[in-house]
Amino acid sequence: KRLDRATASLPVPPCLPVLGNAMIFLGDGEKVVKNIEDIAQICYKNKGAVKIWLGPKLYVAIGNAEDAKIVLENCLDKDRVYRFLRPWLGRGLFIAPLNLWKSHRKVLLPIFHNKVIEEYLGVIGERAEILVERLSKEVNKEYFDVLQYVTACTLDIVFETAMGEEMDVQHSTDSPYLRARHTVMTILNMRFFKLWLQPDCLFNLTPYAKQLRENIAYTHKFTDEVVRKRRMEYERNKSISTEQSDGKLRAVLDMLFDREIKFTDDQLREHIDSITIAGNDTTALVIAYTLVLLGMHQNVQDKVIQEQEAIFGMSKRKVNKDDINNMNYLERVIKESMRLYSVVPIIARKIDRELYLPHCGVQLPAGTSAVIGVFGIHRSKAEWGPSAEEFDPDRFLPERSNERHPAAYLPFSYGLRNCIGRNFGMIIAKTIISNVIRSYKIDATGIGPLKMEILLFPINGHQIRLTRR
Numbered sequence: 108k109r110l111d112r113a114t115a116s117l118p119v120p121p122c123l124p125v126l127g128n129a130m131i132f133l134g135d136g137e138k139v140v141k142n143i144e145d146i147a148q149i150c151y152k153n154k155g156a157v158k159i160w161l162g163p164k165l166y167v168a169i170g171n172a173e174d175a176k177i178v179l180e181n182c183l184d185k186d187r188v189y190r191f192l193r194p195w196l197g198r199g200l201f202i203a204p205l206n207l208w209k210s211h212r213k214v215l216l217p218i219f220h221n222k223v224i225e226e227y228l229g230v231i232g233e234r235a236e237i238l239v240e241r242l243s244k245e246v247n248k249e250y251f252d253v254l255q256y257v258t259a260c261t262l263d264i265v266f267e268t269a270m271g272e273e274m275d276v277q278h279s280t281d282s283p284y285l286r287a288r289h290t291v292m293t294i295l296n297m298r299f300f301k302l303w304l305q306p307d308c309l310f311n312l313t314p315y316a317k318q319l320r321e322n323i324a325y326t327h328k329f330t331d332e333v334v335r336k337r338r339m340e341y342e343r344n345k346s347i348s349t350e351q352s353d354g355k356l357r358a359v360l361d362m363l364f365d366r367e368i369k370f371t372d373d374q375l376r377e378h379i380d381s382i383t384i385a386g387n388d389t390t391a392l393v394i395a396y397t398l399v400l401l402g403m404h405q406n407v408q409d410k411v412i413q414e415q416e417a418i419f420g421m422s423k424r425k426v427n428k429d430d431i432n433n434m435n436y437l438e439r440v441i442k443e444s445m446r447l448y449s450v451v452p453i454i455a456r457k458i459d460r461e462l463y464l465p466h467c468g469v470q471l472p473a474g475t476s477a478v479i480g481v482f483g484i485h486r487s488k489a490e491w492g493p494s495a496e497e498f499d500p501d502r503f504l505p506e507r508s509n510e511r512h513p514a515a516y517l518p519f520s521y522g523l524r525n526c527i528g529r530n531f532g533m534i535i536a537k538t539i540i541s542n543v544i545r546s547y548k549i550d551a552t553g554i555g556p557l558k559m560e561i562l563l564f565p566i567n568g569h570q571i572r573l574t575r576r
C-alpha cells in the first residue's frame with residue numbers, strides 16, 4: 108500500500124489480485140513482446156512511465172529518456188530478477204553486487220580500451236574469412252537463417268580473445284561444452300519468463316533443476332581448466348602479460364593475471380564466463396539484424412558498398428584499425444539497426460534509495476525496481492520524431508544527433524554500468540559485415556514478428572538470400 112500510494116499518479120495496466128501484472132510475462136516470447144509494446148503505448152500516452160506489480164513487487168517501467176538517465180546514473184545495482192544467473196556467473200562483472208563491481212570494473216576497464224582490443228583485429232579477420240567461406244554454400248540458394256552462421260563466428264572470436272582458446276566452432280558446430288551452454292541458457296530463459304519456475308521450492312521439484320546443476324557444473328569445469336592452464340603458462344612466462352609473447356595472442360584472461368587485484372581462479376572463471384556470455388549472442392544478433400536490414404534496403408546496401416570500395420577497392424584483404432575508423436556510414440547503419448532492434452530490450456535496476464524521476468514526476472521509494480524499456484524508448488516518437496519506426500541510418504549523422512537526449516539511445520545501456528565491451532562489439536560487427544558484404548549481395552524481405560527471450564529474436568529467424576558480387 109505504501110509503495111502504491113507513493114506512485115499513485117502512474118497508470119497501471121489491468122491487474123489480477125495477488126498475481127498483479129504477472130500475466131505480461133505469461134505466454135510465448137511473441138506474446139511477451141506484444142505485451143511490452145502495449146505497455147510502451149500506455150507509457151507514451153501518459154507520463155512516460157507505468158507501474159507494474161509482479162506479485163508484491165513493484166516495478167516502474169520507464170519509457171522516456173530523461174527518467175531512464177536518472178535511473179541508470181544513480182542505480183548501479185542489478186534487480187533481483189538477475190539472481191537466476193548467480194549459480195552460473197557467480198559474482199562475475201555482469202551481475203556483480205555493487206561493492207565488488209566498483210573495484211572489479213575499474214580493473215577490467217583498461218583491458219577493453221580501443222588500443223587493446225584493436226590487437227584482436229587479426230583474429231576477428233581470420234574468423235570472418237571462415238564465415239565468408241562457410242556462407243558460400245548458401246549462394247544462389249533459397250532464404251536461410253544467417254544467425255547460426257554468425258553465432259558460430261562470434262563464438263570463435265569471443266572465446267579466442269577472452270580465454271585464448273581456439274574453439275573452431277565454425278568447423279565443429281557441436282561439442283559437449285556448447286551443448287551444456289545451450290541447455291543452461293534455455294533453462295534460465297524459461298526461469299525468467301515462466302513465473303511458476305521462479306520460486307526455488309517449485310523449480311527444485313522439476314527435472315530442470317538437476318539438468319541445470321549438471322550443465323552449469325560442466326561449463327564451469329571447462330572454464331576452470333582453461334584458467335588453470337593459462338595461469339600455469341603465465342607463471343612460466345611472465346612476459347606474456349606485458350608484450351605479445353612470441354607472437355601469441357594476449358587474451359583478456361592473460362591480462363587479468365597481473366592486475367592490481369589478485370583474482371582467484373574462481374573469480375577469473377566468473378569474469379570470463381560473464382564476458383563470453385554477455386559478448387557473444389548480443390554481437391551475433393546485432394550483425395544478423397544488420398545483414399537482414401541491408402537486404403531489405405538495397406539503397407542503403409549500395410551506399411555501404413560504395414564506402415567499402417572507397418576503403419578497399421575490390422580487395423578482400425583484412426580489415427585494419429584505420430579501415431574501422433573510416434567505416435562511418437556502416438557505423439550509422441549498425442547504430443540504426445541497434446535502435447530498431449535493441450537486442451537487450453529491457454534493463455532492470457534495483458532502487459535502493461528514494462529517487463525522484465523528473466519526467467513522470469514521481470518519487471520512487473526505496474525497495475522498488477525500475478525497468479528501462481529500451482525497446483520502447485528506441486521507438487518513441489517523442490524521442491525520435493514521427494519517423495521513429497522507419498529505418499534511417501542518417502539519423503545518426505552528427506548534425507542530426509546533437510539535439511537528441513543522451514539517454515534516448517541505449518543499446519549498450521547508459522552510465523557507469525554500461526556495456527564494457529561496446530567498442531569491441533562494434534569492431535567485431537564492422538569487420539564481419541565488411542567481409543560479408545564485400546563478397547555477397549544480400550536480399551531480404553523483412554524481419555517479421557519478434558519474440559523476447561532474454562534477448563530479442565525474430566520468430567522466423569534472420570532470413571537472407573545471397574548472390575556473389
Ligand code: HEM
Nearest residue numbers: 200201385386389390451454518519520526527528531532
Ligand atoms: C554489440 C553487441 C553488444 C550489445 C548490444 C551489448 C549490450 C549490453 C548491455 C545493454 C549491457 C548492460 C546490461 C544491463 O545493465 O542489464 C551490457 C553489459 C555488459 N556487456 Fe555488452 N553488449 C554487446 C557486446 C559485448 C561484448 C563484445 C562484450 C565482451 C566481450 C560485452 C560484455 C559485457 C559485460 C561484461 C557487461 C557487464 C558490464 C557491467 O556490469 O559492468 N558486451 N552489454
